[in-house]
Amino acid sequence: MTQSFPLPSAGERAGVxxxxxxxxxxxxxxxxVAFGATLSLGAVLAAEVSGDDALSGLATAAVTLGTAAVAMPLAALARRAGRRAxxxxxxxxxxxxVVGVILAASVGSFVLLLAAFFLVGAGQAANLQSRFAATDLATDATRGRDLSLVVWATTVGAVLGPNLAGPGEALGAALGMPPLTGAYVFTIAAQALAIVLYLAALRPDPLVLAVRLRTAAAGLSQGAVAGADRPRLARYAVFxxxxxxVVMVxxxxxxxxxxxxxGADLVVVGLTLSLHIAGMYALAPLFGILADRWGRMPTILLGQGVLASSLVLASFGAESTAxxxxxxxxxxxxxSAATVAGAALLTEASAEDRRTRRQGFSDFAMSFVGALGAIGSGVVLAAIGYSGLALVVGAAVVxxxxxxxxxxADGAARGRGAGGAGT
Structure with missing residues:
Protein backbone atom coordinates (compact mmCIF):
# COMPACT_ATOMS: atom_id res chain seq x y z
CA MET A 1 0.00 0.00 0.00
CA THR A 2 1.98 2.97 -1.24
CA GLN A 3 -0.73 5.45 -2.22
CA SER A 4 0.17 9.06 -1.42
CA PHE A 5 -2.33 11.58 -0.06
CA PRO A 6 -2.38 14.05 2.85
CA LEU A 7 -3.66 12.84 6.18
CA PRO A 8 -7.16 14.19 6.93
CA SER A 9 -8.29 15.89 10.12
CA ALA A 10 -10.75 14.14 12.45
CA GLY A 11 -13.67 15.90 10.75
CA GLU A 12 -12.38 15.04 7.29
CA ARG A 13 -11.86 11.44 8.35
CA ALA A 14 -15.50 11.24 9.44
CA GLY A 15 -16.53 12.59 6.04
CA VAL A 16 -14.37 10.03 4.25
CA VAL A 33 -27.96 -8.75 -7.85
CA ALA A 34 -25.62 -11.48 -9.09
CA PHE A 35 -26.00 -13.57 -5.96
CA GLY A 36 -29.76 -13.12 -5.82
CA ALA A 37 -30.16 -14.15 -9.45
CA THR A 38 -27.91 -17.16 -8.90
CA LEU A 39 -29.91 -18.32 -5.89
CA SER A 40 -33.15 -18.15 -7.85
CA LEU A 41 -31.96 -19.46 -11.23
CA GLY A 42 -28.82 -21.47 -10.48
CA ALA A 43 -30.49 -24.69 -9.38
CA VAL A 44 -32.91 -24.60 -12.32
CA LEU A 45 -30.07 -23.97 -14.78
CA ALA A 46 -27.99 -26.77 -13.27
CA ALA A 47 -30.87 -29.21 -13.63
CA GLU A 48 -31.56 -28.03 -17.18
CA VAL A 49 -27.96 -28.25 -18.39
CA SER A 50 -27.11 -31.51 -16.59
CA GLY A 51 -30.44 -33.18 -17.34
CA ASP A 52 -30.56 -34.46 -13.75
CA ASP A 53 -32.60 -32.79 -10.99
CA ALA A 54 -30.40 -34.49 -8.41
CA LEU A 55 -27.49 -32.26 -9.49
CA SER A 56 -29.39 -28.99 -9.15
CA GLY A 57 -27.94 -28.23 -5.71
CA LEU A 58 -24.40 -28.18 -7.07
CA ALA A 59 -24.92 -24.66 -8.44
CA THR A 60 -25.25 -23.13 -4.98
CA ALA A 61 -22.50 -25.41 -3.67
CA ALA A 62 -20.15 -24.18 -6.42
CA VAL A 63 -20.85 -20.53 -5.56
CA THR A 64 -20.28 -21.19 -1.85
CA LEU A 65 -17.03 -23.07 -2.45
CA GLY A 66 -15.89 -20.31 -4.80
CA THR A 67 -16.56 -17.77 -2.07
CA ALA A 68 -14.53 -19.80 0.40
CA ALA A 69 -11.64 -20.31 -2.02
CA VAL A 70 -11.34 -16.65 -2.96
CA ALA A 71 -11.87 -15.08 0.48
CA MET A 72 -8.30 -15.34 1.75
CA PRO A 73 -6.57 -14.37 -1.53
CA LEU A 74 -8.78 -11.27 -1.71
CA ALA A 75 -7.88 -10.41 1.88
CA ALA A 76 -4.19 -10.79 1.01
CA LEU A 77 -4.67 -8.48 -1.97
CA ALA A 78 -6.38 -5.92 0.27
CA ARG A 79 -3.43 -6.09 2.65
CA ARG A 80 -0.98 -5.40 -0.19
CA ALA A 81 -2.92 -2.96 -2.37
CA GLY A 82 -5.99 -1.79 -0.44
CA ARG A 83 -9.72 -2.46 -0.48
CA ARG A 84 -10.32 -0.83 -3.86
CA ALA A 85 -8.10 -3.37 -5.60
CA VAL A 98 -21.78 -14.57 -15.12
CA VAL A 99 -20.60 -14.45 -18.74
CA GLY A 100 -19.44 -18.05 -18.27
CA VAL A 101 -22.90 -19.07 -17.03
CA ILE A 102 -24.47 -17.76 -20.23
CA LEU A 103 -21.81 -19.46 -22.36
CA ALA A 104 -22.22 -22.77 -20.51
CA ALA A 105 -25.98 -22.69 -21.05
CA SER A 106 -25.40 -21.96 -24.74
CA VAL A 107 -23.11 -24.95 -25.29
CA GLY A 108 -24.78 -27.24 -22.74
CA SER A 109 -21.66 -27.83 -20.66
CA PHE A 110 -22.37 -28.72 -17.03
CA VAL A 111 -18.68 -28.64 -16.07
CA LEU A 112 -18.31 -25.14 -17.50
CA LEU A 113 -21.49 -24.10 -15.70
CA LEU A 114 -20.11 -25.19 -12.33
CA ALA A 115 -16.80 -23.46 -13.04
CA ALA A 116 -18.69 -20.27 -13.89
CA PHE A 117 -20.72 -20.43 -10.69
CA PHE A 118 -17.45 -20.96 -8.80
CA LEU A 119 -16.25 -17.63 -10.21
CA VAL A 120 -19.53 -15.97 -9.26
CA GLY A 121 -18.48 -16.87 -5.72
CA ALA A 122 -15.63 -14.33 -6.07
CA GLY A 123 -18.24 -11.60 -6.16
CA GLN A 124 -19.84 -12.96 -3.02
CA ALA A 125 -16.41 -12.96 -1.36
CA ALA A 126 -16.06 -9.29 -2.31
CA ASN A 127 -19.50 -8.59 -0.84
CA LEU A 128 -18.45 -10.22 2.42
CA GLN A 129 -15.23 -8.20 2.49
CA SER A 130 -17.22 -4.98 2.04
CA ARG A 131 -18.53 -5.19 5.58
CA PHE A 132 -14.95 -5.30 6.89
CA ALA A 133 -14.00 -2.41 4.60
CA ALA A 134 -16.68 -0.39 6.40
CA THR A 135 -14.74 -0.85 9.66
CA ASP A 136 -11.34 0.37 8.44
CA LEU A 137 -11.93 4.03 9.30
CA ALA A 138 -14.71 3.54 11.84
CA THR A 139 -14.30 4.42 15.50
CA ASP A 140 -15.14 2.03 18.35
CA ALA A 141 -18.35 3.98 18.90
CA THR A 142 -19.66 3.50 15.34
CA ARG A 143 -17.95 0.37 14.02
CA GLY A 144 -20.93 -1.93 14.50
CA ARG A 145 -23.36 0.57 12.99
CA ASP A 146 -21.22 1.27 9.93
CA LEU A 147 -20.65 -2.42 9.30
CA SER A 148 -24.34 -3.21 9.71
CA LEU A 149 -25.41 -0.54 7.23
CA VAL A 150 -23.38 -2.27 4.54
CA VAL A 151 -24.85 -5.63 5.56
CA TRP A 152 -28.34 -4.11 5.39
CA ALA A 153 -27.75 -2.96 1.81
CA THR A 154 -27.50 -6.65 0.85
CA THR A 155 -31.27 -6.81 1.35
CA VAL A 156 -31.89 -4.78 -1.80
CA GLY A 157 -29.78 -6.99 -4.06
CA ALA A 158 -31.07 -10.20 -2.48
CA VAL A 159 -34.66 -9.13 -3.11
CA LEU A 160 -34.06 -7.54 -6.53
CA GLY A 161 -32.04 -10.40 -8.04
CA PRO A 162 -34.73 -13.12 -7.93
CA ASN A 163 -37.38 -10.69 -9.23
CA LEU A 164 -35.38 -10.07 -12.41
CA ALA A 165 -36.17 -13.57 -13.69
CA GLY A 166 -39.40 -12.56 -15.44
CA PRO A 167 -38.19 -9.38 -17.15
CA GLY A 168 -34.90 -11.11 -17.88
CA GLU A 169 -36.57 -13.94 -19.76
CA ALA A 170 -38.38 -11.44 -21.99
CA LEU A 171 -35.14 -9.57 -22.64
CA GLY A 172 -33.21 -12.79 -23.20
CA ALA A 173 -35.75 -14.02 -25.73
CA ALA A 174 -35.49 -10.72 -27.61
CA LEU A 175 -31.69 -11.05 -27.67
CA GLY A 176 -31.76 -14.71 -28.69
CA MET A 177 -30.14 -15.89 -25.47
CA PRO A 178 -30.49 -19.42 -24.02
CA PRO A 179 -33.54 -19.99 -21.80
CA LEU A 180 -33.18 -18.99 -18.12
CA THR A 181 -30.17 -16.73 -18.78
CA GLY A 182 -31.85 -13.44 -19.67
CA ALA A 183 -31.75 -12.13 -16.09
CA TYR A 184 -27.97 -12.35 -16.19
CA VAL A 185 -27.92 -9.42 -18.63
CA PHE A 186 -28.98 -7.25 -15.69
CA THR A 187 -26.36 -8.95 -13.55
CA ILE A 188 -23.60 -8.17 -16.05
CA ALA A 189 -24.63 -4.51 -16.09
CA ALA A 190 -24.73 -4.42 -12.27
CA GLN A 191 -21.27 -5.98 -11.92
CA ALA A 192 -19.81 -3.58 -14.48
CA LEU A 193 -21.30 -0.62 -12.62
CA ALA A 194 -19.90 -1.94 -9.33
CA ILE A 195 -16.41 -2.14 -10.84
CA VAL A 196 -16.64 1.46 -12.07
CA LEU A 197 -17.99 2.53 -8.67
CA TYR A 198 -15.10 0.99 -6.72
CA LEU A 199 -12.44 2.33 -9.08
CA ALA A 200 -13.85 5.84 -9.27
CA ALA A 201 -15.45 6.48 -5.88
CA LEU A 202 -13.58 4.44 -3.27
CA ARG A 203 -10.99 7.17 -2.87
CA PRO A 204 -9.05 7.52 -0.70
CA ASP A 205 -8.81 3.80 -0.11
CA PRO A 206 -10.15 3.22 3.43
CA LEU A 207 -7.68 0.51 4.39
CA VAL A 208 -4.66 2.40 3.06
CA LEU A 209 -5.74 5.56 4.85
CA ALA A 210 -6.49 3.67 8.08
CA VAL A 211 -3.00 2.18 8.15
CA ARG A 212 -1.41 5.60 7.62
CA LEU A 213 -3.56 7.23 10.28
CA ARG A 214 -2.77 4.59 12.89
CA THR A 215 0.91 4.68 12.05
CA ALA A 216 1.00 8.47 12.37
CA ALA A 217 -1.00 8.41 15.61
CA ALA A 218 1.38 5.92 17.17
CA GLY A 219 4.40 7.95 16.08
CA LEU A 220 5.82 4.93 14.32
CA SER A 221 7.64 4.58 11.02
CA GLN A 222 5.63 3.69 7.92
CA GLY A 223 4.59 0.06 7.91
CA ALA A 224 5.03 -0.52 11.66
CA VAL A 225 2.35 -2.28 13.62
CA ALA A 226 0.02 -0.36 15.90
CA GLY A 227 -2.62 -1.70 18.26
CA ALA A 228 -2.86 -4.58 20.73
CA ASP A 229 -3.55 -8.09 19.52
CA ARG A 230 -5.91 -10.45 21.33
CA PRO A 231 -5.70 -13.73 19.40
CA ARG A 232 -8.03 -15.78 21.60
CA LEU A 233 -10.75 -13.15 21.35
CA ALA A 234 -10.21 -12.97 17.58
CA ARG A 235 -10.43 -16.76 17.27
CA TYR A 236 -13.64 -16.70 19.26
CA ALA A 237 -15.11 -14.08 16.90
CA VAL A 238 -14.24 -16.26 13.90
CA PHE A 239 -15.80 -19.27 15.61
CA VAL A 246 -23.61 -23.20 9.87
CA VAL A 247 -26.70 -23.24 12.12
CA MET A 248 -28.51 -20.86 9.81
CA VAL A 249 -27.55 -22.58 6.56
CA GLY A 263 -48.10 -30.30 2.15
CA ALA A 264 -47.06 -26.66 1.82
CA ASP A 265 -47.14 -25.18 -1.69
CA LEU A 266 -44.38 -23.20 -3.39
CA VAL A 267 -46.03 -19.88 -2.50
CA VAL A 268 -45.76 -20.69 1.20
CA VAL A 269 -42.19 -21.90 0.80
CA GLY A 270 -41.24 -18.72 -1.06
CA LEU A 271 -42.88 -16.52 1.58
CA THR A 272 -41.08 -18.37 4.37
CA LEU A 273 -37.69 -17.91 2.71
CA SER A 274 -38.41 -14.25 1.95
CA LEU A 275 -39.24 -13.60 5.60
CA HIS A 276 -36.09 -15.46 6.59
CA ILE A 277 -33.95 -13.27 4.32
CA ALA A 278 -35.66 -10.18 5.76
CA GLY A 279 -34.70 -11.43 9.21
CA MET A 280 -31.10 -11.83 8.11
CA TYR A 281 -30.60 -8.34 6.75
CA ALA A 282 -33.43 -5.91 7.46
CA LEU A 283 -32.62 -5.37 11.16
CA ALA A 284 -28.84 -5.46 10.79
CA PRO A 285 -28.52 -1.72 11.65
CA LEU A 286 -30.36 -2.34 14.92
CA PHE A 287 -27.90 -5.06 15.88
CA GLY A 288 -25.03 -2.81 14.81
CA ILE A 289 -26.23 -0.08 17.14
CA LEU A 290 -26.69 -2.63 19.94
CA ALA A 291 -23.15 -3.90 19.38
CA ASP A 292 -21.82 -0.34 19.68
CA ARG A 293 -23.84 0.66 22.74
CA TRP A 294 -24.38 -2.60 24.58
CA GLY A 295 -21.19 -4.42 23.56
CA ARG A 296 -19.94 -6.91 20.98
CA MET A 297 -20.04 -9.97 23.19
CA PRO A 298 -23.52 -9.36 24.67
CA THR A 299 -24.86 -8.92 21.13
CA ILE A 300 -23.22 -12.15 19.99
CA LEU A 301 -24.81 -13.94 22.94
CA LEU A 302 -28.15 -12.28 22.19
CA GLY A 303 -27.85 -13.81 18.72
CA GLN A 304 -27.21 -17.23 20.24
CA GLY A 305 -30.30 -16.86 22.41
CA VAL A 306 -32.42 -16.02 19.38
CA LEU A 307 -30.89 -18.92 17.42
CA ALA A 308 -31.64 -21.29 20.30
CA SER A 309 -35.26 -20.09 20.40
CA SER A 310 -35.50 -20.68 16.67
CA LEU A 311 -34.16 -24.21 16.92
CA VAL A 312 -36.47 -25.16 19.80
CA LEU A 313 -39.46 -23.79 17.90
CA ALA A 314 -38.43 -25.57 14.69
CA SER A 315 -37.95 -28.84 16.53
CA PHE A 316 -41.14 -28.89 18.58
CA GLY A 317 -43.26 -27.09 15.98
CA ALA A 318 -42.00 -28.98 12.95
CA GLU A 319 -45.52 -30.09 11.97
CA SER A 320 -46.82 -26.50 11.92
CA THR A 321 -46.10 -24.31 8.89
CA ALA A 322 -46.68 -21.18 10.96
CA SER A 336 -27.71 -11.18 11.90
CA ALA A 337 -26.95 -10.28 15.52
CA ALA A 338 -24.10 -12.77 15.81
CA THR A 339 -22.42 -12.02 12.48
CA VAL A 340 -22.60 -8.22 12.77
CA ALA A 341 -21.23 -8.17 16.30
CA GLY A 342 -18.74 -10.96 15.55
CA ALA A 343 -17.26 -9.10 12.59
CA ALA A 344 -16.86 -5.94 14.69
CA LEU A 345 -15.24 -7.92 17.51
CA LEU A 346 -12.81 -9.65 15.14
CA THR A 347 -11.68 -6.30 13.73
CA GLU A 348 -11.06 -4.81 17.17
CA ALA A 349 -9.31 -7.90 18.55
CA SER A 350 -6.74 -8.02 15.74
CA ALA A 351 -3.54 -6.01 15.47
CA GLU A 352 -2.95 -4.03 12.28
CA ASP A 353 -0.71 -6.56 10.57
CA ARG A 354 -3.04 -9.49 11.30
CA ARG A 355 -6.43 -7.87 10.76
CA THR A 356 -7.12 -8.37 7.05
CA ARG A 357 -5.65 -11.89 7.14
CA ARG A 358 -8.02 -12.87 9.93
CA GLN A 359 -10.93 -11.18 8.21
CA GLY A 360 -10.22 -13.22 5.10
CA PHE A 361 -9.96 -16.40 7.16
CA SER A 362 -13.28 -15.60 8.82
CA ASP A 363 -14.96 -15.27 5.44
CA PHE A 364 -13.34 -18.53 4.32
CA ALA A 365 -14.44 -20.38 7.45
CA MET A 366 -17.95 -18.95 7.24
CA SER A 367 -18.39 -20.01 3.61
CA PHE A 368 -16.71 -23.39 3.99
CA VAL A 369 -18.73 -24.54 7.00
CA GLY A 370 -21.83 -23.18 5.29
CA ALA A 371 -21.17 -25.48 2.33
CA LEU A 372 -20.59 -28.42 4.66
CA GLY A 373 -23.76 -27.56 6.55
CA ALA A 374 -25.83 -27.44 3.37
CA ILE A 375 -24.51 -30.82 2.30
CA GLY A 376 -24.59 -32.53 5.69
CA SER A 377 -28.03 -31.26 6.66
CA GLY A 378 -29.61 -33.36 3.93
CA VAL A 379 -28.06 -36.49 5.39
CA VAL A 380 -29.22 -35.57 8.90
CA LEU A 381 -32.72 -34.74 7.66
CA ALA A 382 -33.01 -38.13 5.98
CA ALA A 383 -31.78 -39.90 9.11
CA ILE A 384 -33.64 -38.19 11.97
CA GLY A 385 -35.97 -35.65 10.40
CA TYR A 386 -36.36 -31.89 10.64
CA SER A 387 -36.91 -31.87 14.41
CA GLY A 388 -33.74 -33.86 14.94
CA LEU A 389 -31.76 -31.61 12.59
CA ALA A 390 -32.75 -28.52 14.58
CA LEU A 391 -31.55 -30.11 17.81
CA VAL A 392 -28.29 -31.44 16.33
CA VAL A 393 -27.13 -28.07 15.00
CA GLY A 394 -27.93 -26.59 18.40
CA ALA A 395 -24.57 -27.98 19.51
CA ALA A 396 -22.90 -25.07 17.68
CA VAL A 397 -24.97 -22.58 19.71
CA VAL A 398 -24.04 -24.30 22.97
CA ALA A 409 -11.00 -13.35 30.02
CA ASP A 410 -8.34 -13.27 27.30
CA GLY A 411 -9.49 -9.84 26.14
CA ALA A 412 -9.37 -8.46 29.69
CA ALA A 413 -5.97 -10.00 30.38
CA ARG A 414 -4.49 -8.21 27.39
CA GLY A 415 -5.23 -4.79 28.73
CA ARG A 416 -8.36 -3.55 27.01
CA GLY A 417 -10.97 -5.76 28.60
CA ALA A 418 -14.67 -5.44 28.20
CA GLY A 419 -14.71 -1.71 27.67
CA GLY A 420 -12.13 -1.64 24.88
CA ALA A 421 -13.65 -4.42 22.86
CA GLY A 422 -17.23 -3.83 23.69
CA THR A 423 -17.37 -7.17 25.45
Missing part, protein backbone atom coordinates in the same frame (compact mmCIF):
# COMPACT_ATOMS: atom_id res chain seq x y z
CA UNK A 17 -15.93 7.28 6.36
CA UNK A 18 -19.46 8.39 5.53
CA UNK A 19 -18.62 8.43 1.83
CA UNK A 20 -16.94 5.03 2.12
CA UNK A 21 -19.98 3.46 3.77
CA UNK A 22 -22.22 4.94 1.05
CA UNK A 23 -20.02 3.61 -1.75
CA UNK A 24 -19.79 0.17 -0.14
CA UNK A 25 -23.55 0.05 0.39
CA UNK A 26 -24.26 0.87 -3.26
CA UNK A 27 -21.67 -1.72 -4.26
CA UNK A 28 -23.47 -4.28 -2.08
CA UNK A 29 -26.72 -3.58 -3.89
CA UNK A 30 -25.09 -4.02 -7.29
CA UNK A 31 -23.08 -7.06 -6.25
CA UNK A 32 -26.07 -8.65 -4.55
CA UNK A 86 -9.53 -6.41 -3.81
CA UNK A 87 -13.17 -5.43 -4.24
CA UNK A 88 -12.60 -4.64 -7.91
CA UNK A 89 -10.84 -7.95 -8.58
CA UNK A 90 -13.55 -9.93 -6.77
CA UNK A 91 -16.30 -8.19 -8.72
CA UNK A 92 -14.43 -8.77 -11.97
CA UNK A 93 -14.32 -12.46 -11.13
CA UNK A 94 -18.08 -12.46 -10.70
CA UNK A 95 -18.51 -10.64 -14.02
CA UNK A 96 -16.44 -13.28 -15.82
CA UNK A 97 -18.42 -15.97 -14.01
CA UNK A 240 -18.96 -17.41 16.63
CA UNK A 241 -19.56 -16.15 13.09
CA UNK A 242 -18.87 -19.55 11.50
CA UNK A 243 -20.96 -21.45 14.06
CA UNK A 244 -23.92 -19.09 13.66
CA UNK A 245 -23.65 -19.40 9.89
CA UNK A 250 -28.23 -26.11 7.79
CA UNK A 251 -31.79 -25.38 8.87
CA UNK A 252 -32.59 -22.93 6.08
CA UNK A 253 -31.41 -25.31 3.34
CA UNK A 254 -33.70 -28.12 4.48
CA UNK A 255 -36.77 -26.03 5.29
CA UNK A 256 -38.18 -25.98 1.71
CA UNK A 257 -37.86 -29.77 1.49
CA UNK A 258 -39.51 -30.21 4.89
CA UNK A 259 -42.40 -27.86 4.10
CA UNK A 260 -43.08 -29.43 0.70
CA UNK A 261 -43.12 -32.90 2.25
CA UNK A 262 -45.70 -31.67 4.74
CA UNK A 323 -44.22 -22.35 13.63
CA UNK A 324 -41.57 -23.20 11.04
CA UNK A 325 -42.02 -19.82 9.38
CA UNK A 326 -41.58 -18.02 12.70
CA UNK A 327 -38.56 -20.20 13.43
CA UNK A 328 -36.99 -19.15 10.12
CA UNK A 329 -37.53 -15.47 10.92
CA UNK A 330 -35.85 -15.95 14.31
CA UNK A 331 -33.08 -17.92 12.60
CA UNK A 332 -32.32 -14.94 10.37
CA UNK A 333 -32.42 -12.49 13.27
CA UNK A 334 -30.06 -14.58 15.39
CA UNK A 335 -27.65 -14.94 12.49
CA UNK A 399 -20.34 -24.25 22.03
CA UNK A 400 -20.49 -20.54 21.19
CA UNK A 401 -22.02 -19.71 24.57
CA UNK A 402 -19.69 -21.98 26.56
CA UNK A 403 -16.54 -20.52 24.97
CA UNK A 404 -17.55 -16.89 25.54
CA UNK A 405 -16.18 -16.52 29.12
CA UNK A 406 -12.77 -17.81 28.05
CA UNK A 407 -12.60 -15.29 25.21
CA UNK A 408 -13.65 -12.41 27.46
Missing amino acids: QRRTVTVLSVGQVLGG SLTVGTMGALVG AVAASH SVMAMTPVHLLHH AVTLALILLGLGW ATVVLAPVAV
